[in-house]
Amino acid sequence: MPSLIDIRRRIRSVKNTQQITKAMKMVSTAKLRRAQDRVIASRPYGLLLRKVLGNVAAAVGSTEEGSQNPLLARREENRILLVLVTADKGLAGAFNTNLVKGAQRFIADRRGAEVILELVGRKGRDFFRKRGARISGEQIGLAAKPAYADTAVIAQKAMEMYRNREIDAVYLMYNEFKSLVAQKLTEVRVLPADLPRQDAPADYLFEQPPVQMLNDLLPRYVETEFFGALLESTAAEHAARMTAMDAATSNAADMIDKLTLYMNRVRQSSITKEIIEVVSGAAAAE
DSSP, X not given: OOOXXXXXXHHHHHXXXXXXXXXXXXXXXXXXXXXXXXXXXXXXXXXXXXXXXXXXXXXHTTOHHHHTOGGGOOOOOSEEEEEEEOOSSOOSTTHHHHHHHHHHHHHHHTTTSEEEEEEXXXXXXXXXXXXXXXXXXXXXXXXXXXXXXXXXXXXXXXHHHHHTXXXXXXXXXXXXXXXXXXXXXXXXXXXXXXXXXXXXXXXXXXSSOHXXXXXXXXXXXXXXXXXXXXXXXXXXXXXXXXXXXXXXXHHHHHHHHHHHHHHHHHHHHHHHHHXXXXXXXXXXXX
16 A cells, blocks of 8 residues: 555646646647637638639630640559648647558558658658658648748649659648547648539639639649648647647546545544554553
8 A cells, every 4th residue: 555655746746747738728728719710711712712713714624725734634643642731749639640540541542552751740750750651851840830831832842743743643631620629630632633613603704814824823722722731730739739638637637536535545544543553552551
């Protein structure tokens, strides 16, 4: 049976851990508000851009000029670039584990193809680097302050590899922010671009040829997809960490209650034992 000093020391240790998890929850809550606002503000832009692309694509139709865009070229997927967006830190529940498992399933489902990884986030980088995966690039620290320019560099690199036929497809994998307690593992193909087709496109008057507009908008569309993925992942990470730290704080409180009850029982047992010894000694002296 542990001594009272050991139990008190353990209770003190759990209380210190509880203070840390509570502080981390408060920090994640504050960061989540800003990240959530950015995600909500960016979604209408992405939806409108897809709608405009659909109308422009409908105006271009199946013309020879439109089909010659290298970002629309469809090839057999022998070499695939997977852009995996993970977190730089842990203590976020199953946030990073689900992403890593999803990437492993992605690779396993495409055994006949060569999968190249572009890793955004330290957790994914550390995992796949130890396992000798083929990595085309690593980006660390982007989630701290998501910036369009940072993700645009990654998107331009992917588009350049696609134009040069170094890869045949580009996929994004990240956690989409759904709510404070739910994140959705999302896998989306970015290249070749799937342009949304409008059944009844708007009758626009184009000041410049639709083909030129399509060529100008496609790179912006790809860059927006990358930036949106980073924003979604950042908000989902803070939500997952806030939930995990809230659960850890509650578990610490339960453990403190159990340890306190156990400490009282040990102390009561010790006092009872001392009383018995005193009474027994007095009885023997008589």
